[in-house]
Amino acid sequence: MQWSKWQSTGLHLSPSVLRETLDGGQSFRWRCDKDGIWIGIWGNHIVRVKLNGEGALTYATHIKSTNSATALHRYLGLDTDFSVLADTLPWRSDPHLAKCLAAFPGLRIPRQPFGETLLCFLCSATKQIVQIKEMVSLLAANHGEIIYNAESLTPPANRGGISDPALHFHALPTWEQLAAIPEETLRKCLLGFRARYISASAQYIAARPGWLDETESLPYPAAKDRLLELPGVGAKVADCVLLFGAGKLEAFPVDTWILKAMANRYGLNDWKPVQIVHFGRQHFGPLAGLAQQYLFAYERQQSRQSVA
DNA sequence: AGGCAGGTGGCCA
DNA sequence: TGGCCACCTGCC
Numbered sequence: 001m002q003w004s005k006w007q008s009t010g011l012h013l014s015p016s017v018l019r020e021t022l023d024g025g026q027s028f029r030w031r032c033d034k035d036g037i038w039i040g041i042w043g044n045h046i047v048r049v050k051l052n053g054e055g056a057l058t059y060a061t062h063i064k065s066t067n068s069a070t071a072l073h074r075y076l077g078l079d080t081d082f083s084v085l086a087d088t089l090p091w092r093s094d095p096h097l098a099k100c101l102a103a104f105p106g107l108r109i110p111r112q113p114f115g116e117t118l119l120c121f122l123c124s125a126t127k128q129i130v131q132i133k134e135m136v137s138l139l140a141a142n143h144g145e146i147i148y149n150a151e152s153l154t155p156p157a158n159r160g161g162i163s164d165p166a167l168h169f170h171a172l173p174t175w176e177q178l179a180a181i182p183e184e185t186l187r188k189c190l191l192g193f194r195a196r197y198i199s200a201s202a203q204y205i206a207a208r209p210g211w212l213d214e215t216e217s218l219p220y221p222a223a224k225d226r227l228l229e230l231p232g233v234g235a236k237v238a239d240c241v242l243l244f245g246a247g248k249l250e251a252f253p254v255d256t257w258i259l260k261a262m263a264n265r266y267g268l269n270d271w272k273p274v275q276i277v278h279f280g281r282q283h284f285g286p287l288a289g290l291a292q293q294y295l296f297a298y299e300r301q302q303s304r305q306s307v308a
Numbered sequence: 309a310g311g312c313a314g315g316t317g318g319c320c321a
Numbered sequence: 322t323g324g325c326c327a328c329c330t331g332c333c
Contacts (some may be wrong), residue, residue: 025314125315131331132314192329197316234316255314273315296314307333 002150003048003060003082007069009078011057013106016112018051020109020297025129026244028120028136041140044147046169055230062169064148075110077247082108082290085249089284089291096265097106097284103301109293114216116172117245118227121237122198131190136172138189143181144170179206197232204230220248222295235277243289252280252288259284261299 013021015036020039022030030040037050046062049072061068073079083106091098123135148169173181179202186195205212215226220242227238239253254273262268262276271279284291 026312060327121314125329126313126316126330128313129329187329190330193327194329196328229316236315238313253314257314 002063003027003222004063006050006052006058006060007061009049009057009072009076010057011076011106013051013057013111015051017104017106018049018057021110022049022102023030023129024293024297024300026240026293027110027112028123028129028133029140032176032221040075041147042075042116042192043071044171046147047072061262064169075112077108077111080108085287085290086294089287089294094283097291099292100291100298104294107247107293107297109247109290111247112245114241114245115175115212117241118201118230118233119175119178119198121240121244122201122232123194124237124240125194125197125232133279135190135194139186140170140172141168142189143173143186145173145175147171155261175202176207176213180201194232195307197230200231201233216246220250223248224251235273239277239289243292249287251279252277252284252292254280255296257296257299261295265295 010143018038019032022040023032026039027042029042030038032038035050039046039048041047044065045068046065047068048060048062050058052058059069059072061072068184086101086107089097089101091101111203119139120132120136123139124132127135146168150168178186178198181196181199181202183199186199189195191198211226215223217223223242223246224238225233227233227241228235233241236253236255239251242248243251243253254276258280259271259273259276262271262279268276268279280292281288
């Protein structure tokens with residue numbers, strides 16, 4: 001009996017909105033099995049979620065995962081009514097935004113651990129989501145502490161000595177742990193040139209105890225300035241970290257998808273990323289990051305459909 | 309087979 | 322400021 005009973009989160013979502021919320025490129029440590037059960041790991045938490053027959057989102061916590069109900073509450077922002085937030089976006093005067101909102105009703109912005117979010121987005125430069133997930137998974141498997149080892153129930157010795165990584169749940173390495181790992185070793189996690197950024201950022205953070213926590217607690221502009229001090233963190237990564245790891249909904253990350261969306265849907269052809277950032281925050285307002293999430297989800301969906 | 313993928317940093321005018 | 326290019330690696 002590894003899991004608690006299924007309990008209600010109080011949320012009602014469609015399968016596609018759930019997928020877009022957990023696995024749409026904001027977080028990289030959720031996996032869905034063939035029965036539609038999602039398993040997510042963050043901090044020392046291991047949680048399963050699934051939709052029941054009525055479309056209600058339920059969760060179960062792992063037996064080795066303590067205080068995880070509270071952690072999930074925070075992670076999913078269950079105190080926040082995102083449909084109320086979305087309603088304040090300027091969809092009444094923006095038909096394309098209205099279409100995006102209608103396509104993903106109930107979409108939410110997860111609130112992930114700040115340091116983990118930074119690590120994940122340092123991996124993200126010119127990589128696709130599947131590859132980012134692979135890098136993050138390797139970082140956890142190779143360098144993160146074991147949260148739970150199912151082999152302790154059935155030791156490898158009883159299974160022909162075969163050790164199955166799928167039976168482990170690993171946390172991500174902390175920044176202090178990362179600082180102690182040679183860059184060449186990190187490269188074995190398929191990080192490529194990103195290993196240098198992660199290694200250098202780890203040195204920077206490890207040399208400044210409390211720096212990361214302070215950064216998370218600062219208002220958006222000051223927090224962004226601080227993140228930009230880190231090697232490998234530019235405007236886009238900083239905005240992602242603040243949006244998905246610090247709940248700063250005014251952050252408006254501009255990546256290639258948003259660039260495409262703004263060109264194709266808003267006629268902003270040949271606009272530079274800094275210009276799009278300015279336009280986005282101006283046009284969408286204080287919750288621009290939430291609008292970004294809808295635009296991003298919609299653009300990716302359209303792209304998948306045109307391929308199929 | 310060559311170009312491209314959730315970018316960033318450094319160097320040039 | 323604005324434009325180019327290297328940086329790893331895997332995948333179509």
